[in-house]
Amino acid sequence: MSSSLLSVAQPSTITSDATDSPRAGNSLIDGDNELLIAIMGPTGSGKSSFINLVSGSDGAVGHTLKSCTREVEPTDVFELGGHRVRLIDTPGFDDSRVSDADILQKIADFMDVSYRSGRKLNGLLYFHRIIDNRVGGVSYMNMQMFQKLCGDGALKNVFLCTTMWDLVPPEVGEERERELKEDFWASMIEQGASVVRHDGSAGAARNVVSRMLHLNPVTLRIQEELVDEQKTLMETLAGARISEVLRNLESKYRELLKRASDDYQKAIEEKNRVMEALIEKQRKEYQAKLDKANKDNETLLRVRDTTITSLASRLESLETRGRAYWWLFFNSPRSPPSALAGQATASSSAAPSVSAPRGSTAQLSTASKPVEKRAARPDQWNCAIM
Numbered sequence: 451m452s453s454s455l456l457s458v459a460q461p462s463t464i465t466s467d468a469t470d471s472p473r474a475g476n477s478l479i480d481g482d483n484e485l486l487i488a489i490m491g492p493t494g495s496g497k498s499s500f501i502n503l504v505s506g507s508d509g510a511v512g513h514t515l516k517s518c519t520r521e522v523e524p525t526d527v528f529e530l531g532g533h534r535v536r537l538i539d540t541p542g543f544d545d546s547r548v549s550d551a552d553i554l555q556k557i558a559d560f561m562d563v564s565y566r567s568g569r570k571l572n573g574l575l576y577f578h579r580i581i582d583n584r585v586g587g588v589s590y591m592n593m594q595m596f597q598k599l600c601g602d603g604a605l606k607n608v609f610l611c612t613t614m615w616d617l618v619p620p621e622v623g624e625e626r627e628r629e630l631k632e633d634f635w636a637s638m639i640e641q642g643a644s645v646v647r648h649d650g651s652a653g654a655a656r657n658v659v660s661r662m663l664h665l666n667p668v669t670l671r672i673q674e675e676l677v678d679e680q681k682t683l684m685e686t687l688a689g690a691r692i693s694e695v696l697r698n699l700e701s702k703y704r705e706l707l708k709r710a711s712d713d714y715q716k717a718i719e720e721k722n723r724v725m726e727a728l729i730e731k732q733r734k735e736y737q738a739k740l741d742k743a744n745k746d747n748e749t750l751l752r753v754r755d756t757t758i759t760s761l762a763s764r765l766e767s768l769e770t771r772g773r774a775y776w777w778l779f780f781n782s783p784r785s786p787p788s789a790l791a792g793q794a795t796a797s798s799s800a801a802p803s804v805s806a807p808r809g810s811t812a813q814l815s816t817a818s819k820p821v822e823k824r825a826a827r828p829d830q831w832n833c834a835i836m
């Protein structure tokens with residue numbers, strides 16, 4: 451990469467003395483707008499921990515497999531530097547128990563509904579662990595999906611954030627960061643993406659977000675594709691990429707399974723018990739991976755032909771998840787679609803178990819305070835379509 455490119459996006463280690471300068475259009479006083487910032491990246495890259503640090507919420511941090519984020523999860527609104535901010539946590543494309551196709555659909559659904567309801571994202575943060583010594587399968591897949599979802603036009607609102615600097619010697623981290631900038635992130639940096647380091651502290655986390663508060667909202671490529679161009683999910687760049695990856699994976703594991711089955715047969719004939727057990731174990735692993743690829747492909751087939759033309763029909767198609775997007779309609783340029791609002795009743799149905807804004811029950815610092823909760827909640831609407 452050229453030195454001029456490097457100079458465009460020198461990483462900045464965010465320290466707690468950085469400040470933001472609120473702009474009139476986005477401030478609490480003028481317009482009372484909420485700023486939306488989405489957080490993406492592989493599972494385990496520190497997204498939920500970061501979100502908890504900034505917002506004071508207590509969403510699931512993945513110390514165990516079970517506690518990983520599997521839904522698009524907005525925080526409650528909180529205040530930062532005079533702005534009302536909501537962060538959106540997203541699952542990574544690498545969950546062993548949820549198909550990548552399902553994850554794409556969940557993220558695409560959220561982006562679709564938010565865009566149709568007139569709410570654009572102000573920024574996107576992409577997380578990457580600096581401890582990863584190579585950008586292999588999972589990291590690469592997540593980066594590719596992120597780029598396809600964003601499109602080039604949104605990259606000026608993207609911050610590429612490295613985490614877990616406390617776990618590597620500084621010189622090792624710096625070398626990996628250089629590789630990321632010169633290779634994997636080079637095209638995003640050229641289009642305006644910024645590179646930042648998060649040192650794990652609450653002050654640093656808040657200052658990363660502070661740097662995004664003045665950005666003008668952007669439309670993501672996937673939002674244009676789904677809403678403006680009325681493409682099906684599989685016709686989008688992200689959908690096409692995932693479908694290509696899954697097709698390749700399916701044929702790869704089918705081939706590996708066939709070879710393992712031949713070797714297994716040979717081991718039985720040769721009465722080689724040790725080899726037989728080893729190959730059987732391998733065969734089961736390949737079978738599980740093939741099953742997952744098949745399941746992903748089934749999900750893709752299910753969503754392949756669905757083109758959604760209106761917000762009401764999008765919400766209808768979302769079943770339980772749609773109910774969790776109620777908050778998008780508050781302070782939004784659009785009202786809830788009549789399909790929802792017309793059925794509002796005083797009787798309360800169960801709040802959605804997923805995607806409802808996280809409670810902000812944790813101790814909060816003065817720099818990050820929760821804003822008052824809204825009185826009306828559409829989870830109290832008895833919506834037949836949900």
Ligand SMILES: Nc1nc2c(ncn2[C@@H]2O[C@H](COP(=O)(O)OP(=O)(O)O)[C@@H](O)[C@H]2O)c(=O)[nH]1
Nearest residue numbers: 492493494495496497498499511512513614650
């Ligand atoms: N050492 C270290 N661990 C971290 C840091 N950030 C997060 N973690 C840990 O990394 C694990 C995954 O974090 P999580 O926030 O759930 O990642 P997510 O899957 O991207 O949401 C958890 O055990 C966190 O406590 C960091 O900056 N340094």
Ligand SMILES: [Mg+2]
Nearest residue numbers: 497498518519
């Ligand atoms: Mg998480």
